[in-house]
Structures are given as C-alpha cells and as structure tokens.
Amino acid sequence: MAKITAIIDIGSNSVRMTVFKRTSRFGFYLLKEIKSKVRISEGAYCNNGNLQPVAVDRAICALREFLNVAKAYKATKILCVATSAVRDAPNRSDFILRAKREIGLNIKVIDGAKEAHYGAVAALNLLYVKDAITVDIGGGSTELALIRNGKIEELCSLNLGTVRLKELFFDNSLPMEQAKNFIRNELGKIPSCFKSATIIGIGGTNRAIADAIMEIERYNVESIHGYEIDLAIKREFFDRLIECKTHKLKNFKIKPERYDVIREGALIVTSIVDLVGASKIIASGSGVREGVFLSDLLRNQNTKFPQNFNPSVKSLLDRFCDNEEEILYIRKIAIDLFDVLSPIHTLDKEFARYVSIASKLVNIxxxxxFYNHRHHGFLFVLNSLEYGFSHYDRLLIAMIVKYHGRRFGGFDDDKFLVFCKHNEVIIKWLSIIITIAETINSDMSSPKVSFSYKEGVLYIQTYSDLYICKEKLKNILKEVALRVEFIRVD
Amino acid sequence: MAKITAIIDIGSNSVRMTVFKRTSRFGFYLLKEIKSKVRISEGAYCNNGNLQPVAVDRAICALREFLNVAKAYKATKILCVATSAVRDAPNRSDFILRAKREIGLNIKVIDGAKEAHYGAVAALNLLYVKDAITVDIGGGSTELALIRNGKIEELCSLNLGTVRLKELFFDNSLPMEQAKNFIRNELGKIPSCFKSATIIGIGGTNRAIADAIMEIERYNVESIHGYEIDLAIKREFFDRLIECKTHKLKNFKIKPERYDVIREGALIVTSIVDLVGASKIIASGSGVREGVFLSDLLRNQNTKFPQNFNPSVKSLLDRFCDNEEEILYIRKIAIDLFDVLSPIHTLDKEFARYVSIASKLVNIxxxxxFYNHRHHGFLFVLNSLEYGFSHYDRLLIAMIVKYHGRRFGGFDDDKFLVFCKHNEVIIKWLSIIITIAETINSDMSSPKVSFSYKEGVLYIQTYSDLYICKEKLKNILKEVALRVEFIRVD
Structure with missing residues (x-):
C-alpha cells in the first residue's frame, strides 16, 4: 500500500481530490482536499447526456493541476473514478481517451451500484452505526445503500441529482409539482426493503445543510462528520429551505457557492426521508473517495479494519505520541483501577471503553x-478523533484528556459547560482514574503495583518508593472522596 | 549533540528536570518538565549552611526517579547542576559522593556567576530584547546579569533567596525591617552599572507573580514566557502582596504551593526594581536549565543561534510541516507581493518580517x-511560537495564519477582538498577501510568475494556466479593494 494515495472523484458538479497519508499499516489521515467546481455535466441533460466541449475543457484543466498536486505530495498511487455525468454520457470515451492522452490520467467510470457501495464502505468504517441507509446526493445521481447489522445488504442508484433537477426544472422555471413528480418517479425504483430510522447523509448537499444547521444552532464541535440532525425538530428547516428565495438563503446560513443547487438537494433529502421513514440524519464527512481509498487499503481485510482498531486513534498516536510504552502501562493500570474502584465511581462497565481510549491519548x-498540553490534547481529540466516534464520544474523551492530571476543581469550560455538567460524574471519575494511573508512573519506570479498595480507601501495593508519585498524589486527591494508602512490599 | 538531553537543576527550594528534544541541528522543543519540592536547603541556614540528612534523603529519592524518567525518554546526555544551597554547604561533598555512588549521577556545583551566566544565555537566545537585566530569584540566592546591546556585560550573585529569607526572618517572626536591612545589605554588592528599564524575571517567584497577574487580568495568551508587566501600573500589586496575610493570598491568585515563599520573593523583586530603576518586567519561562542546554547545544557557535534562525519556527516546521518546498515558494512569492503591493497596503517595510515568518507557518x-487547519495553525503558533517572539508578534503571526486562505470578511474572535481591531490593517493585508501567494501555488507546481501593480490592479504575468488559482482568487478577493489580472506569456 502506498504511503501517499490520491483519490480523484469526477462528479457531475465538482471534481475533487483527496490525498491520504498512511502513518502505519492501517493508520491514516486526510492530508489535503482540493476541489474545482468544473460542473462537467453542464448542458449535458438537455443534450441527451452528451458532455459539452467547454465543460470537458474545464475538467481537463482542473485534472491536470490536480495531478500536479498529487505529484507535489509524491503520491505513489492515484485512483480516479467518474460517476453519473460521465457514465451517462454517450460520448464519454472521448473524454476518457483525452484525459489518458493529454494528462496521463486513467479514469475509471463506476456504475451506480459501485458508487453506492463506496459510500457505504466509508460510512461503515468511519462512522459508528451498524444500521442505517446511506444517501449520497450528487449533481447527477443519488446513491443509497441499506446497511443492516454492520453489513451492506442492498444498493440502489437513482438518476436524481441536484444539477439535473436544476437544469431540467428549476432553470426552466417549470412548476415545483413537475420536479416533485420526477422525483416521485425516480424514488419508485428504491426497493421496498429500504426502511431505516437513520440516514447517513453523504455528499455536498448533506454537508452544506449540516453546516448551516450547526451554524444556526451555534453548535460548538466544529466537525460535520458525525453531526446528528434530529428530524423531529429540524424537518421544518428543510421545508422552509426548499421554498426559500435565493436572496434569502443567507438567512439559512447557506454558503454562496451552494446557492444554485441547495434547494434541489433539500428536496431530494426530504423526499427520501419520508420514503424510508427516517427520524435522524447523521452527516458524513466521508464518501465515495474514502470508500475508494478504504477498498484499496483493506482489500485483503474484507474491507474492514481489524477488530478494536480505530484509524483515528492510531493515526493520532502515530503523529503525536513518542512514548508507546508509557501509554500501554497507563492504559493497563487505568483499566485495573476502573474495576477496583467500581464501588465508589458506580459507573457502568461500558465506560471502561472510554478509559481505554482516553488513556492512550492523554499526552498527545x-x-x-508541554505547557498546557492537556488543553492541546483536548483540542487534538476534539478536532481529530474523527472516525468511528460520535460527537458525544469525542467530547467525553476530550474532556477526560483536559481534566486529567491535576486536582479536579470543577469545570472551566465556557463553550461546553452544559455538556460537562450533564456528564460531571463520568468526566470526574474517569479523569481521576487516569490521573492516578499516570501519577503512579511519575518516574516512567512502569512500576509493578496492585490494588484493592475498601471503604473509601484505595490501597496500592508497591515494590518501589514511588517518591514523586506520593508527593503529587497528595495534592491531586484533595477534594475527592478517596484516600490512597501505599503498602510497601519488599 | 544528543537527540534527547535531560538537564537537572538542584535548587534550594525545588529539584527540577527538563527534557529537551532536538528536531534538527538547532531546532528543539521542551518535551517534559518534572519537579519535586525537595527543599534541600531545609534547616541549612540555621546550621551554618550544612545540608541536613532528611533533606538529602529526599533529594536522592527524587533524583533517582528523575533518572528513571530520563532513561524512559532514552536521554543520551544528562547534565546536572546544583546551585546556592549545595555550593554554600560545607558538607556538600558528602551529598555529591552519595549521588554518584547510589544513583550514578554526576552533580556539577556551579558558582553564582556561572548561574547568572546561564540565566542570561537563556534570556538572550530565547527572548527578544537586547538590553535588560536578568533577575533569577531562587530559594537560596539571586543572580543578576547585565545585558547590553545583545552582550552579557556583568554578572552578579547575591546570598538572597526566598527560603533563606523565610527561615532567617519570617519563620522567626522577626520584624520586616530586619529582613529589609538584610536585603539592603546584600543589594549593596550589586555593581553600580546595573541600571536598566527592563528586568527579565527568571525563576519560580517571577513565574508565580506573572501567572497571578495574568489570571487577574484575564489575559488571553496562555504563556508566561514573554509576558510583560508594566510597573507603572502593577507596582502596587507587589506592595500589597508583600504585606498580605497567608489566608488572603488566594485573592492574589497565588497558587497554594507558592504560599510559603511568595512574599519573600516579591520583596526581593521590588527591592531590585527600585535599585536598577526598572519600569518593566518581562517574565521568562526559561532559565538556568535552558541556559545549560543552550551552552551545550551552541558550544561551537559562541552560544548564539545562527543569524535569522529561530528555534521555535524551526522546531514547529520540523514537527508539523511535511512540505518544505511549498513553504519556500510561498514565502518568496509573498515577500515579492509585499513589495509590489506597498502602494496599496502602505505598511512599513519592517512588516516584511511577519510575512516571512507567517508564510512558513501557514499550513502547520x-x-x-485538514479541516479547520487555519484555526489549528493559529493555536499552534499562539502556544508554541515561544522563543524569540513577543506576545504581540505571536498573536499577529497567529492571526495571519488564521485569516489567510479565505475571503477576508472581518474578525470572528471573541477573545482577541480588541487586538484584531487595533491591528486590522496589518492582519488584513498580510493575510491577503499570503493568500494570494498560496493561491498562485494552488497546483503546488511552484509556477513561475512575476508581478506589477498599477492603480488598484495587481498584474500577474504567468507561464501556465493557473486554472484553479483563477477559480479560487475570484472568490477570495471579493470585498477587497484590489483587482487581479493575469497576463499569460507563452
């Protein structure tokens, strides 16, 4: 597997390239994203799907420069897929040959089912749900995948896209009812098994809507990936958006570059929401390009990461952790402590998972x-623990990182105070547990210890002085209803 | 030079170790700091300076664990210096031999002049002033160095320290006047050439006071290093602190672990301020340990970094930048643009320095x-561009990083809004200049270009399409009184 891989996706609206960097066998992160609003489908829908010369020229120009970028990153693998507009074009081979000849790019045209599959691969591996329908709305087509119990069960592709709707109906000022009929007709092709409470929203339209709602709500986690839209509350936002005049889109916090197709997109989303009976949309920052990348990365793995492997945790550690031995020790001790102290923290066993992950990340x-490193670690986790975690998970782990390692004296967060108050007991105890584990290892010698707990006292059996540990712990455990006693064994 | 170096400093109050990691020849950062409040001087001042057995035991315990930490980091060089309490102790050789025998540590006792020298080396290389007096207040002694025109001119060491004052006067409840007499007597040893408007405050006392004032002022740059205390305004804070009862120190935002010696420290500071005629204290996060480290690192360099070299910029790039070619190009283009556009931005030539540094750091x-990387870059610069820059410099560079690369639509900072408004023209133009430079390199091919400017129009002579550049620039330069025209040369 190449260390740097560039994935290009020639959509009907934009051409995009994502550059991924592998930091270890399965650890990776997104190094660069670049897009050009080429709109290769421009004029095609009114010309029997044929790509128009001006649009093809634009695509070649943009792709040539994308390849320069890939070269600058020393990408050793470049995979390029083309979707709806190109696959529907009777004259697609002219474009493909020209790209090959003029800029040396191999374009692979993928069918709708494959496109839906890639979206589902990304969602399954990079989000945190096992039952959902992925909905990837593009300029020319919309792809759906039914995921049940962690498996991709059905795929479906519709000739329904934002640019297509715009050019066929909105640009010609045809009545909304005609557009709705067209949509209804296309939706009829969705198999009846496509029912789910959860939609995973992929593609530019879904991202733009999530982004807008996050801004309106003054939502504080600055990450679209994993943002959850509760339709019981937000459905009317979509309806008002569809009917909105262009000059008022600003009030909906839609970015200007999306003005031209956002209403078409919102119309497609709501139509599908109604059909499949969804009550929640989880926005995905990942889509076809991640799916192509993962299908390549995990080609000998049945397109799945190894069990208990998380690519974000791994790549954060690869990038920012210099001392693996230390974190293995802290993690082991912290998990022991979580068990031993269960009578006092009274948290459910499932929270051991957070102890395990947070203890790996406490020092990144x-x-x-070094100064304020806990606060930096908080930001690192919040911004970069992206794949496989809900925003709740990310925030909780980030808070443990922030509040560990010092006396717990209440929260100093302005932005996340409500979250902290709601989860006070969890944050407090999990950070105290990790703090004790880390403090035991103050001299970083991974000292041998064992624990027992009785009536408010944690007994630590030790085989060495733990001099600095004792000095620190005295201070840290003030104001906590837990005493520590050391039993020295020689 | 070792890649990981640990420096231990056995002070009268605390024993501390700092672990430095070199990231390139002269690039380095602080990996770890650990301290134990051993107070090796305890009981010594009332016993003719002799180190007491209990205190020595504590020191050996702490140092043993420090060495474990150094080992865990695979430090290949460990340098240990001991200052006032040990050098004054008639029985010091017992301690030194014991450390050698029991834990294999070589302790080098340094005299007062050497100690003052190390503080000055740290200040000269890691702060940003060329004329100042460094004042390093310890538990047993206080060291001063006179720096003029970037050179260390005079050194001076006084038997005046916080623990010493505490044990000799405060613990015995002797009248304040006796302590002041003692101080006056010691200050008499300072050569009369020690006059300066600027004091650089080194050591725990100075850090604790800076920290307290920063908290009271709700100061937003979370870094003591480089924090400036204006004595015209803050002098009375010191005076009130000296007279304050212990139970009220909390109101002064002094940390509990400093309660016991903070008044003694403040008394020493103000006495020296008055004597040398200082109007400003610049707090230094660096001191003897950094001085020892730098003296070793720069031993063939006359204890100076190469010209125009900054260790923080270099180590940020070493840690977080993967594409050196890109930043060299952007920097060159940005500096060209700064010159060509001088009629429109009208900024002084000195600001080219910020263009040069910010353009190196824009993408860290x-x-x-990748998402929100400008905001992360802002935080990286603010927290880690520590050495050699004032807080003003850091904030300005951080803001340029934050606001570059997108359309400039005003500031969205809550915390730093006043700063931004004050420096609006600078931040706006320098970030626009870097944005144009970066956008020209959208395809990362370092394209050949040249510039001219006339009446509100920037003419860019190009030899290639710059397709993506043109697409982006159109959007970015909206709302700026600058048009761009491309002249294609074949």
Whole structure:
C-alpha cells in the first residue's frame, strides 16, 4: 500500500481530490482536499447526456493541476473514478481517451451500484452505526445503500441529482409539482426493503445543510462528520429551505457557492426521508473517495479494519505520541483501577471503553507544547478523533484528556459547560482514574503495583518508593472522596 | 549533540528536570518538565549552611526517579547542576559522593556567576530584547546579569533567596525591617552599572507573580514566557502582596504551593526594581536549565543561534510541516507581493518580517486535521511560537495564519477582538498577501510568475494556466479593494 494515495472523484458538479497519508499499516489521515467546481455535466441533460466541449475543457484543466498536486505530495498511487455525468454520457470515451492522452490520467467510470457501495464502505468504517441507509446526493445521481447489522445488504442508484433537477426544472422555471413528480418517479425504483430510522447523509448537499444547521444552532464541535440532525425538530428547516428565495438563503446560513443547487438537494433529502421513514440524519464527512481509498487499503481485510482498531486513534498516536510504552502501562493500570474502584465511581462497565481510549491519548498535546498540553490534547481529540466516534464520544474523551492530571476543581469550560455538567460524574471519575494511573508512573519506570479498595480507601501495593508519585498524589486527591494508602512490599 | 538531553537543576527550594528534544541541528522543543519540592536547603541556614540528612534523603529519592524518567525518554546526555544551597554547604561533598555512588549521577556545583551566566544565555537566545537585566530569584540566592546591546556585560550573585529569607526572618517572626536591612545589605554588592528599564524575571517567584497577574487580568495568551508587566501600573500589586496575610493570598491568585515563599520573593523583586530603576518586567519561562542546554547545544557557535534562525519556527516546521518546498515558494512569492503591493497596503517595510515568518507557518495546522487547519495553525503558533517572539508578534503571526486562505470578511474572535481591531490593517493585508501567494501555488507546481501593480490592479504575468488559482482568487478577493489580472506569456 502506498504511503501517499490520491483519490480523484469526477462528479457531475465538482471534481475533487483527496490525498491520504498512511502513518502505519492501517493508520491514516486526510492530508489535503482540493476541489474545482468544473460542473462537467453542464448542458449535458438537455443534450441527451452528451458532455459539452467547454465543460470537458474545464475538467481537463482542473485534472491536470490536480495531478500536479498529487505529484507535489509524491503520491505513489492515484485512483480516479467518474460517476453519473460521465457514465451517462454517450460520448464519454472521448473524454476518457483525452484525459489518458493529454494528462496521463486513467479514469475509471463506476456504475451506480459501485458508487453506492463506496459510500457505504466509508460510512461503515468511519462512522459508528451498524444500521442505517446511506444517501449520497450528487449533481447527477443519488446513491443509497441499506446497511443492516454492520453489513451492506442492498444498493440502489437513482438518476436524481441536484444539477439535473436544476437544469431540467428549476432553470426552466417549470412548476415545483413537475420536479416533485420526477422525483416521485425516480424514488419508485428504491426497493421496498429500504426502511431505516437513520440516514447517513453523504455528499455536498448533506454537508452544506449540516453546516448551516450547526451554524444556526451555534453548535460548538466544529466537525460535520458525525453531526446528528434530529428530524423531529429540524424537518421544518428543510421545508422552509426548499421554498426559500435565493436572496434569502443567507438567512439559512447557506454558503454562496451552494446557492444554485441547495434547494434541489433539500428536496431530494426530504423526499427520501419520508420514503424510508427516517427520524435522524447523521452527516458524513466521508464518501465515495474514502470508500475508494478504504477498498484499496483493506482489500485483503474484507474491507474492514481489524477488530478494536480505530484509524483515528492510531493515526493520532502515530503523529503525536513518542512514548508507546508509557501509554500501554497507563492504559493497563487505568483499566485495573476502573474495576477496583467500581464501588465508589458506580459507573457502568461500558465506560471502561472510554478509559481505554482516553488513556492512550492523554499526552498527545505535549507534541505541540508541554505547557498546557492537556488543553492541546483536548483540542487534538476534539478536532481529530474523527472516525468511528460520535460527537458525544469525542467530547467525553476530550474532556477526560483536559481534566486529567491535576486536582479536579470543577469545570472551566465556557463553550461546553452544559455538556460537562450533564456528564460531571463520568468526566470526574474517569479523569481521576487516569490521573492516578499516570501519577503512579511519575518516574516512567512502569512500576509493578496492585490494588484493592475498601471503604473509601484505595490501597496500592508497591515494590518501589514511588517518591514523586506520593508527593503529587497528595495534592491531586484533595477534594475527592478517596484516600490512597501505599503498602510497601519488599 | 544528543537527540534527547535531560538537564537537572538542584535548587534550594525545588529539584527540577527538563527534557529537551532536538528536531534538527538547532531546532528543539521542551518535551517534559518534572519537579519535586525537595527543599534541600531545609534547616541549612540555621546550621551554618550544612545540608541536613532528611533533606538529602529526599533529594536522592527524587533524583533517582528523575533518572528513571530520563532513561524512559532514552536521554543520551544528562547534565546536572546544583546551585546556592549545595555550593554554600560545607558538607556538600558528602551529598555529591552519595549521588554518584547510589544513583550514578554526576552533580556539577556551579558558582553564582556561572548561574547568572546561564540565566542570561537563556534570556538572550530565547527572548527578544537586547538590553535588560536578568533577575533569577531562587530559594537560596539571586543572580543578576547585565545585558547590553545583545552582550552579557556583568554578572552578579547575591546570598538572597526566598527560603533563606523565610527561615532567617519570617519563620522567626522577626520584624520586616530586619529582613529589609538584610536585603539592603546584600543589594549593596550589586555593581553600580546595573541600571536598566527592563528586568527579565527568571525563576519560580517571577513565574508565580506573572501567572497571578495574568489570571487577574484575564489575559488571553496562555504563556508566561514573554509576558510583560508594566510597573507603572502593577507596582502596587507587589506592595500589597508583600504585606498580605497567608489566608488572603488566594485573592492574589497565588497558587497554594507558592504560599510559603511568595512574599519573600516579591520583596526581593521590588527591592531590585527600585535599585536598577526598572519600569518593566518581562517574565521568562526559561532559565538556568535552558541556559545549560543552550551552552551545550551552541558550544561551537559562541552560544548564539545562527543569524535569522529561530528555534521555535524551526522546531514547529520540523514537527508539523511535511512540505518544505511549498513553504519556500510561498514565502518568496509573498515577500515579492509585499513589495509590489506597498502602494496599496502602505505598511512599513519592517512588516516584511511577519510575512516571512507567517508564510512558513501557514499550513502547520494540517498535521492535526485538514479541516479547520487555519484555526489549528493559529493555536499552534499562539502556544508554541515561544522563543524569540513577543506576545504581540505571536498573536499577529497567529492571526495571519488564521485569516489567510479565505475571503477576508472581518474578525470572528471573541477573545482577541480588541487586538484584531487595533491591528486590522496589518492582519488584513498580510493575510491577503499570503493568500494570494498560496493561491498562485494552488497546483503546488511552484509556477513561475512575476508581478506589477498599477492603480488598484495587481498584474500577474504567468507561464501556465493557473486554472484553479483563477477559480479560487475570484472568490477570495471579493470585498477587497484590489483587482487581479493575469497576463499569460507563452
């Protein structure tokens, strides 16, 4: 597997390239994203799907420069897929040959089912749900995949896209009812098994809507990936958006570059929501390009990461952790402590998972600066623990990183105070547990210890002085209803 | 030079170790700091300076664990210096031999002049002033160095320290006047050439006071290093602190672990301020340990970094930048643009320095996450561009990083809005200049270009399409009084 891989996706609206960097066998992160609003489908829908010369010229220009970028990153693998507009074009081979001849790019045209499959691969591996329908709305087509119990069960592709709707109906000022009829007709092709409470929203339209709602709500986690839209509350936002005049889109916090096709997109979303009976949309920052990348990365793995492997945790550690031995020790001790202290923290066993992940990440902030490293670690986790975690998970782990390692004296967050108050007991105890584990390892010698707990006292059996540990712990455990006693064994 | 170096400093109050990691020949950052409040001087001042057995035991315990930490980091060089309490102790050789025998540590006792020298080396190389007096207040002694025109001119060491004052006067409840007499007597040893408007405050006392004032002022740059205390305004804070009862120190935002010696420290500071005629204290996060480290690192360099070299910029790039060619190009283009556009931005030539540094750092945030990378870059710069820059410099560069690369539509900072408004023209133009430079390199091919400017129009002479550049620039330069025209040369 190449260390740097560039994936290009020639959509009907935009051409995009994502550059991924592998940091270890399965650890990776997104290095660069670049797009050009080529709109290769321009004029095609009124010309029997044929790509128009001006649009093809634009695509070649943009792709040539994309390849320069890939070269600058020393990408050793470049995979390029083309979707709806190109696959529907009777004259597609002219374009493909020209790309090959003029810029040396191999374009692979994928059918709708494959496109739906890639979206589902991304969602399954990079989000955190096992039952959902992925909905990837593009300029020319919309792809759906039914995921049940962690498996991709059905795929479906519709000739329904934002640019297509715009050019066929909105640009010609045809009545909304005609557009709705067209949509209804296309939706009829969706198999009846496509029913789910959860939609995973992929593609530019879904991202733009999530982004807008997040801004209106002044939502504080600055990440679209994993943002959940509760339709019981937000459905009317979609309806008002569809009917909105262009000059008022600003009030909906839609970005200007999306003005031209956002209403078409919202109309497609709501139509599908109604059909499949969804009550929630989870926005996905990942889509076809991630799906192509993962299908290549995990080609000998049945397109799945190894069990208990998380690519974000791994790549954060690869990038920012210099001392693996330390984190293995802290994690082991912290998990022991979580068990031993269960009578006092009374948290459900499932929270051991957070102890395990947070204890790996507690010190990644030191790569930026030792001072305030807990706060940096908090930001690192919040911004970069992206794949496989809900926003709740990310925030909780980020808070544990932030509040560990010092006396717990309440929260100093302005932005996330409500979240912290709601989860006070969890954040407090999990950070205290990790703090004790880390403090036991103050001299970083991974000392042998064992624990027992009785009536408010944690007994730590030790085989060495733990001099600095004792000095620190005295201070840290003030104001906590837990005493520590050391039993020295020689 | 070792890649990981640990420096231990056995002070009268605390024993501390700092672990530095070199990222390239002269690039380095602080990996770890650990301290134990051993107070090796305890009981010594009332016993003719002799180190007491209990205190020595504590020191050996702490140092043993420090060495474990150094080992865990695979430090290949460990340098240990001991200052006032040990050098004054008639029985110091017992301690030194014991450390050698029991834990294999070589302790080098340094005299007061050497100690003052190390503080000055740190200040000269890691702060940004060429004329100042460094004042390093310790538990047993206080060291001063006179720096003039970037050179260390005079050194001076006084038997005046916080623990010493505490044990000799405060613990015995002797009248304040006796302590002041003692101080006056010691200050008499300072050569009369020690006059300066600027004091650089080194050591725990100075850090604790800066920290307290920053908290009271709700100061937003979370970094003591480089924080400036204007004595015209803050002098009375010191005076009130000296007279304050212990139970009220909390109101002064002094941390509990400093309660015991903070008044003694403040008394020493103000006495020296008055004597040398200082109007400003610049807090230094660096001191003797950094001085020892730098003296070793720069031993063939006359204890100076190469000209125009900055260790923070270099180590940020070493840690977080993967594409050196890109930043060299952007920097060159940005500096050209700064010159060509001088009729429109009208900024002084000195600001070219910020263009040069900011353009190197614009993309370091992508190492954390491509999305929001400008905001991450902002935080990276603010927290880690520590050495050699004032807080003003850091904030300005951080803001340029934050606001570059997109349409400039005003500031969205809550915390730093006042700063931004004050520096609006600078931030706006320098970020626009870097944005244009970066956008020209959209395809990362470092395209050949040249510039001219006339009446509100920037003419860019190009030899290639710059297709993506043109697409982006159109959007970015909206709302700026600058048009761009491309002249294609074949």
């Amino acid at each position: 902030g030191t790569k930026l600066s | 945030g992508t190492k954390l996450s």
